[in-house]
Amino acid sequence: EQFTKTPDWLDWYPNPSKPRFALPQGTVDTHCHVFGPGATFPFAPERKYTPCDAGKDQLFALRDHLGISRNVLVQATCHGADNSAMLDAIDASNGRARGIATVRPDITHDELVQLHNSGIRGVRFNFLKRLVNTSPKDELRTIAHKIAPLGWHIVIYFEGADLEELEAFFAALPTPLVVDHMGRPDTSQPVDGPDFTRFLRFTDKNDVWVKVSCPERLSLTGPPALNGELRPYQDAVPFGRRVIAEFPDRVLWGTDWPHPNLKDHMPDDGLLVDYIPLIAETPDQQHKLLVDNPTRLYWPGDVA
Numbered sequence: 359e360q361f362t363k364t365p366d367w368l369d370w371y372p373n374p375s376k377p378r379f380a381l382p383q384g385t386v387d388t389h390c391h392v393f394g395p396g397a398t399f400p401f402a403p404e405r406k407y408t409p410c411d412a413g414k415d416q417l418f419a420l421r422d423h424l425g426i427s428r429n430v431l432v433q434a435t436c437h438g439a440d441n442s443a444m445l446d447a448i449d450a451s452n453g454r455a456r457g458i459a460t461v462r463p464d465i466t467h468d469e470l471v472q473l474h475n476s477g478i479r480g481v482r483f484n485f486l487k488r489l490v491n492t493s494p495k496d497e498l499r500t501i502a503h504k505i506a507p508l509g510w511h512i513v514i515y516f517e518g519a520d521l522e523e524l525e526a527f528f529a530a531l532p533t534p535l536v537v538d539h540m541g542r543p544d545t546s547q548p549v550d551g552p553d554f555t556r557f558l559r560f561t562d563k564n565d566v567w568v569k570v571s572c573p574e575r576l577s578l579t580g581p582p583a584l585n586g587e588l589r590p591y592q593d594a595v596p597f598g599r600r601v602i603a604e605f606p607d608r609v610l611w612g613t614d615w616p617h618p619n620l621k622d623h624m625p626d627d628g629l630l631v632d633y634i635p636l637i638a639e640t641p642d643q644q645h646k647l648l649v650d651n652p653t654r655l656y657w658p659g660d661v662a
């Protein structure tokens with residue numbers, strides 16, 4: 359089957375800059391994807407976008423270019439519950455990748471054990487209406503109770519404004535939770551406004567980890583000035599700084615390569631690395647964010 363990329367969907371940045379910020383040894387990119395290639399790993403019929411092909415070779419080349427040590431691949435909606443492209447990449451990583459899968463409620467325990475042995479450590483629940491048609495809570499609860507005995511967690515992706523409606527459901531789930539992209543705050547609101555305060559309180563009251571990722575999705579001020587001055591996504595900075603300051607032991611970072619569904623600009627992944635010291639301002643915060651926290655969560659056997 360031939361797949362045609364969604365119109366005006368930008369490809370990933372072709373020649374990412376070499377970061378000025380030197381990532382510490384052991385850095386984990388905890389949020390990235392592989393897409394296709396469609397000829398080998400067809401995209402899901404129920405998908406709401408068709409990405410460009412973005413395979414494991416390009417992902418691992420970016421990993422090495424940026425100075426990253428390990429990846430956590432996250433199943434994206436364009437592949438539905440067919441995790442084969444991600445499993446292929448994990449298998450090829452020589453132990454340097456883990457995965458977060460999408461599964462259906464009828465999955466068996468044996469199938470879950472097989473996924474665990476293939477490097478999967480959690481499942482993803484997606485609530486963005488532009489990405490999925492439904493997220494039936496009874497089915498998600500069934501999945502949550504099936505994965506809890508494996509010690510997995512649940513990665514949740516939702517719009518900040520929807521937390522009020524979703525919070526009780528999240529709090530009742532029987533596993534740790536990892537929030538994608540800071541719960542997508544509205545960066546036009548003050549960082550101490552009611553919505554983000556609700557998010558911080560939710561994080562404080564529950565076993566919740568937060569990815570301080572995707573400023574490029576959240577920012578209204580946009581990428582660095584064309585003159586090369588480093589002013590990347592400055593309106594998203596207070597949100598990342600606040601989460602890191604309040605929860606230094608439960609924050610994670612990721613590139614979100616190949617950055618699906620971006621239409622007005624595509625971030626230079628090298629500058630996304632240079633964005634890190636703007637939100638994690640001390641070496642201790644940086645090491646926890648980039649190495650200690652993701653290693654404890656995804657490679658606990660490697661924690662000294």
Ligand SMILES: O=C(O)/C=C(\C=C(/O)C(=O)O)C(=O)O
Nearest residue numbers: 433434435436489614618619
């Ligand atoms: O890649 C991301 O994390 C963000 C997006 C896409 C998905 O998460 C997905 O398709 O599963 C998005 O915001 O469009």
